[in-house]
């Protein structure tokens with residue numbers, strides 16, 4: 001049987017879900033003969049690959065860059081896994097939704113900054129709301145939890 005082509009990706013999340021993946025510890029060694037990890041925050045891949053069997057995605061869709069990334073992933077992937085509560089419900093990133101992006105950026109970069117009070121020119125362009133992945137593209141598997149347990 002050929003190895004499954006796997007990617008993991010990170011949208012608007014804290015990386016705790018990826019830490020949970022790593023917490024699978026020796027079970028990752030059991031998986032290793034069956035998967036080929038082509039892209040992930042855990043590996044150094046410069047380009048997003050084609051013809052993915054499984055994509056495991058952490059985080060909500062909170063920025064223009066997130067939106068572009070998840071659409072690319074969906075187009076190139078057979079099974080899309082929404083990993084963790086931020087991906088499944090928008091969870092923590094959605095706490096900003098009642099305020100709107102402008103108020104959030106002002107709070108972070110102006111009101112709570114001691115020095116250089118300005119919104120960085122290259123700050124990610126936020127969408128009006130942080131959204132769960134399935135509101136944006138179809139999802140095949142949901143794995144809730146904050147973070148989901150390694151088990």
Ligand code: SF4
Nearest residue numbers: 013014016084085086
């Ligand atoms: Fe972090 Fe929890 Fe969101 Fe995972 S679900 S990215 S652990 S806040």
